[in-house]
Amino acid sequence: MRELYGGQAVNEALTLALDLDERVFLAGEGVGVSIHDNPMGPTYGLLDRFGPRRVRDTPVSEAAIAGLGAGAASLGLLPVVEIMFFPFMTLASDMLVNHAAKFRYLSGGRTAVPLTVRVKAGIGFQAGCHHSHNLEAWFAHAPGLKVVFASNPADLKGLLLTAIFDPDPVVVVEDLTLYRMRGACPEGDSRVPLGKAATVREGSDVTAVTYGSAVHTAMRAAEVLEEDGVSVEVLDLRSLVPLDLDAILSSVARTGRMVVIHDANRFCGFGAEVAAIVAEEAFADLKAPVRRVAAPDTPVPFAPPQEQFYRPGVEDVVATVRRSL
Amino acid sequence: MGSIPNQQRLDILRSMLLVRSFEDRLTKLVREGARVPGMQILATGQEAVVAAMLALHSDDVLVSNHRSHAHLLARGADPRELMAEILGKATGVNKGKSGTLHLAVPEVNALMTSTVVGAGPPLALGAAFAQQYREERNITAVAFGDGAAAEGSVHEAMNLACVWKLPLLFLCENNHWAGAQRLQTHCAGASIASRGHAYGMSAETVDGNDADAVYEATVRLAEQVRSGKGPSLLELVTYRMHGHSESDTQVYVDSKELDAWAKRDPIDLYVSRLVAAGVCSNSEVKTMQHEAEAVVDSAVAFAEQSPEPQPEEALTDVWSANGPRGV
Numbered sequence: 129m130r131e132l133y134g135g136q137a138v139n140e141a142l143t144l145a146l147d148l149d150e151r152v153f154l155a156g157e158g159v160g161v162s163i164h165d166n167p168m169g170p171t172y173g174l175l176d177r178f179g180p181r182r183v184r185d186t187p188v189s190e191a192a193i194a195g196l197g198a199g200a201a202s203l204g205l206l207p208v209v210e211i212m213f214f215p216f217m218t219l220a221s222d223m224l225v226n227h228a229a230k231f232r233y234l235s236g237g238r239t240a241v242p243l244t245v246r247v248k249a250g251i252g253f254q255a256g257c258h259h260s261h262n263l264e265a266w267f268a269h270a271p272g273l274k275v276v277f278a279s280n281p282a283d284l285k286g287l288l289l290t291a292i293f294d295p296d297p298v299v300v301v302e303d304l305t306l307y308r309m310r311g312a313c314p315e316g317d318s319r320v321p322l323g324k325a326a327t328v329r330e331g332s333d334v335t336a337v338t339y340g341s342a343v344h345t346a347m348r349a350a351e352v353l354e355e356d357g358v359s360v361e362v363l364d365l366r367s368l369v370p371l372d373l374d375a376i377l378s379s380v381a382r383t384g385r386m387v388v389i390h391d392a393n394r395f396c397g398f399g400a401e402v403a404a405i406v407a408e409e410a411f412a413d414l415k416a417p418v419r420r421v422a423a424p425d426t427p428v429p430f431a432p433p434q435e436q437f438y439r440p441g442v443e444d445v446v447a448t449v450r451r452s453l
Numbered sequence: 454m455g456s457i458p459n460q461q462r463l464d465i466l467r468s469m470l471l472v473r474s475f476e477d478r479l480t481k482l483v484r485e486g487a488r489v490p491g492m493q494i495l496a497t498g499q500e501a502v503v504a505a506m507l508a509l510h511s512d513d514v515l516v517s518n519h520r521s522h523a524h525l526l527a528r529g530a531d532p533r534e535l536m537a538e539i540l541g542k543a544t545g546v547n548k549g550k551s552g553t554l555h556l557a558v559p560e561v562n563a564l565m566t567s568t569v570v571g572a573g574p575p576l577a578l579g580a581a582f583a584q585q586y587r588e589e590r591n592i593t594a595v596a597f598g599d600g601a602a603a604e605g606s607v608h609e610a611m612n613l614a615c616v617w618k619l620p621l622l623f624l625c626e627n628n629h630w631a632g633a634q635r636l637q638t639h640c641a642g643a644s645i646a647s648r649g650h651a652y653g654m655s656a657e658t659v660d661g662n663d664a665d666a667v668y669e670a671t672v673r674l675a676e677q678v679r680s681g682k683g684p685s686l687l688e689l690v691t692y693r694m695h696g697h698s699e700s701d702t703q704v705y706v707d708s709k710e711l712d713a714w715a716k717r718d719p720i721d722l723y724v725s726r727l728v729a730a731g732v733c734s735n736s737e738v739k740t741m742q743h744e745a746e747a748v749v750d751s752a753v754a755f756a757e758q759s760p761e762p763q764p765e766e767a768l769t770d771v772w773s774a775n776g777p778r779g780v
Contacts, residue, residue: 153586181586187616192575192609199579202564203514205586207579222606226569227576235557236548237770239565271771295773323777370777 130315135307137281138170138246141288142208144317146178149206152292155184155196156210156246168307170246171210190216194223194245201243201297202231208292214249214301215261228297229272243297246288249277250303250341251391251439257427260435262340262392267299268368268401274322275368277301279343281313283366286320294322303341303391323370327379331361334449335379337402338389339365342421342440346389349445360449368398376402377410384415385452389445394422416452421445457668459732461507465664466727467741468503469720472496472523474745475532478753479539483699490541491552496523498694499628501719502596503527504664505689508671509622514584514593516577517566520626521556524596528561536752542759549762550770570631571604573597574623578610581621581684592620592678600631602645611684615652618683622675623649625686626661628693633705649686661689662719665726691719 132140145152158164160175160183167173175183186193190211197209211217217224224245231239251260268275274296278284284302291298328343329350336346343364350360361379365372380386386406388399399420406418421440429435476495483489496502499520506527509515517524525535530546538545539553546558554568564580567573577595584591601607602625614621625645629636642648649656655677659670667689674685692714696703703711727733733741 184617187609187613189609189613191606192578192613195572195575195577195606195610196579196582196613199516199564199576199581200583200586201579202576203580203583205583222569222572223575227565227567227572230555231557231565232772233770234547234551234555235559235565235770236546236550238547238559239557240773274777 129312131310132281132313133168133307134281134284134309134311135168135170137285137313138288138302139172139174141285142171142174143177145208145289145292146174146182151204151206152208153182153184153205154208154210155186156193157186157188157212159183159210160185170302170307190219191223194220194228197243197245198223198228198231198241201228201241202239206242206244206292208244208246211245211247213259214247214263215258217247217263217267220245221266224267224273224297224299225270229270233272240295241297242295244288244291244300245297246300246302248304249301250305251428252305252435254430254432254435256430260428262390264301264368264392265396265398268398272297274298274370275301276322276366277340277368278306278366279340279364280306281309281311282318283320285313286318287322287366289317290319290322298322301340305341320366322367323372324366325372325375326364326366327361327375328364329360329362331359331383333359333383334361334385334387334452335383336360336362336387336389336445336449337365337376338362339368340391342389342391345440345442346445348442349449352442352446353449358449358453373405373409376406380406380410381413384413386418387421387445387448387452388418389421389440391423391439393425394420395425397422419448419452421448457665461668462665462727462732465504465507465668466723466738467745468507468527469500469664469723470741470745471532471748472500472503472526473720474742474749475526475752476522478749480695480699488540491554492698492700493553494519494698495695496520498714498718499523499626499661499691501662501664501667501691501723502626502689504668505624505671505687508668509594509675510591512562512591514580514591515563516573516580516593516595517556517563518570518573518596518598518601519554519566519568520598521566522553525556525558525561525563528558528563530558530561530563532748532752533755536756537759540756541761542756543762544755544759548766571597571601571606573601574607574610577621578614578619581614581619582617584620585617590679592622592675594622594624594675596624596626598631599625599627599629599636599640599645602648603631603639611649611652611654614684615654618681620678621684622678623684623686625688627688627690630693630697632697644688646686646688654684654686655682656686656688658688658690661691662717662722664719664723
């Protein structure tokens with residue numbers, strides 16, 4: 129299959145959505161003219177192609193950007209708004225958590241909010257904790273918001289396309305370190321359904337449940353463990369809300385062991401929810417306690433060796449899988 | 454005030470009377486200990502705001518705030534469905550999911566009500582953007598209070614709406630109180646309208662208890678917005694005659710100040726003016742009052758006789774049909 133960089137895959141999804149439907153528009157800080165101008169960038173070239181009516185640079189106003197999206201969506205447009213870095217989502221969170229997520233409910237089902245919020249996440253680019261802080265569990269905790277988190281170019285494209293045309297508000301988390309990762313990516317309207325996990329590696333001893341960049345950490349760990357004769361099944365959730373319970377439970381039923389891996393910190397992280405569900409629904413299948421591999425409960429540190437230390441690595445996954453055997 | 458047709462002025466008066474009657478009934482129900490769930494946040498003394506609602510076009514979009522009954526009744530929302538919603542009934546306009554605080558009445562283009570103070574303007578910005586994007590002729594109006602004017606979100610919305618020249622009317626009901634904090638203790642600067650000037654928009658402060666002044670200023674500013682000149686800000690200076698909600702006994706309010714504002718009751722002022730101008734007679738006003746009471750009687754009867762929603766209905770309306778299923 130054709131290969132693209134992650135950023136190009138996002139760009140292709142946005143291009144296709146803008147081409148397909150006049151109701152789609154983009155807004156955010158630098159979605160047109162960007163300080164991060166780069167042909168690998170997710171919105172590179174879209175202003176030239178679609179013009180300023182549909183590709184809107186905004187002031188530095190995250191509440192207004194999110195409100196713009198929620199309000200325009202509730203009148204029937206299909207906004208795709210961008211929040212530049214995940215920690216800035218706190219500034220947009222009232223509009224998302226209290227408004228976009230709740231309008232359908234509060235109106236008794238009379239208002240739909242088909243909003244897409246793209247947010248750049250990730251760790252490992254030495255920007256410190258005001259640019260790096262994976263907050264996906266916050267938004268997964270807000271009823272009414274869907275949350276997707278891709279690990280590869282095909283899913284960056286396919287999940288985003290589905291999100292844009294989904295009738296509910298969707299937070300699309302893009303690990304920006306994947307923008308420069310090359311991988312297979314289908315051409316055309318390659319939508320990926322929300323709520324469907326992907327088994328990216330089959331195995332029989334342990335289920336590694338993960339998403340985003342951590343999928344690659346898990347895959348490398350699985351290769352190391354294979355050399356020791358340990359067979360790890362790697363499940364890429366792709367979508368946190370809706371969550372593919374069937375995929376998790378059926379894999380755990382086969383392996384009897386689960387390790388959850390994410391780049392976000394541990395306490396009340398998304399892994400805690402996955403662990404709780406498996407404890408409730410699949411206790412009898414478990415041969416060992418569920419374990420988590422996650423970042424420590426500190427802000428993301430700046431100094432490169434500390435940032436490296438913070439982010440869960442291959443050795444952490446290998447060690448944790450071994451503990452569960 | 455000769456420019457407002459008599460019929461329009463009578464409609465404004467009728468609307469004010471309906472709002473007063475509707476909200477006085479809620480006060481009475483709360484005081485009688487009748488089953489009125491939750492808090493009641495009323496616009497008693499601020500009813501001249503209905504003139505602003507009636508100055509808008511029916512296809513204009515409204516984003517309202519926690520003190521919304523006056524806005525919605527003036528827009529033509531069904532008093533029966535509103536009362537049922539306020540009492541938490543299945544027949545309510547939002548099936549009991551909203552209560553008084555988050556009413557959405559799409560059939561009168563009252564798109565949404567936010568009770569997060571200051572959240573309305575960014576949302577209204579989105580509605581106004583959609584109108585501009587589709588090259589529609591209608592506009593969006595957003596109601597907020599003097600308290601909300603201190604929220605950063607309001608300023609983000611004003612700035613962006615002005616940069617993009619969106620068709621958005623900022624309607625600030627300055628009722629002198631943000632909770633228990635009086636205006637002078639929470640609001641810097643000469644006026645809230647002056648903040649509009651800072652963003653380069655047309656902005657006016659008018660007597661918010663003078664329904665004619667409210668109507669004319671709204672028409673004037675809304676037409677500017679409609680003509681593509683970008684947002685405007687209208688500050689209505691009025692007074693919150695009740696507490697923040699009906700459980701607030703206003704211990705912090707100077708009774709002399711309340712008495713002074715009671716003498717400027719917007720309905721009394723308007724009735725005197727219309728009667729003096731020969732637009733209507735005192736007996737016609739009485740008839741209008743009785744009609745308003747009858748509408749409210751019917752609304753309360755409908756609401757009280759309506760069933761409560763089934764508890765498990767609480768699980769519906771979170772998602773579209775393709776939303777997540779439970780664990």
